[in-house]
Amino acid sequence: MAHIVKILDGFSFIPRSELNLLEALESQKVEIEYQCREGFCGSCQVQLVAGEVEYFAEPIAFVPDGKILPCCCYAKSDLTIEIPGGCRIKKEQ
């Protein structure tokens, strides 16, 4: 079932089911930090304001309460997230 992802101070979208949450945000041209893309570094961390995610790989990085690592999870319900520094959209080249 498709879930809605709402970005605080941004917009809402329905991610394609085959994309993890980081890929889904990138598909919407949202600027988001990342390095390892495998749950090791913690740099993709965002605030989970509402909803639930499901990890397909257990994160190695420390994940504080209320935070999630989008590179290794999917939306399990409708989500509201807050991206550090706000929702910025990549400019077209």
Ligand code: FES
């Ligand atoms: S990019 Fe490294 S934990 Fe997500």
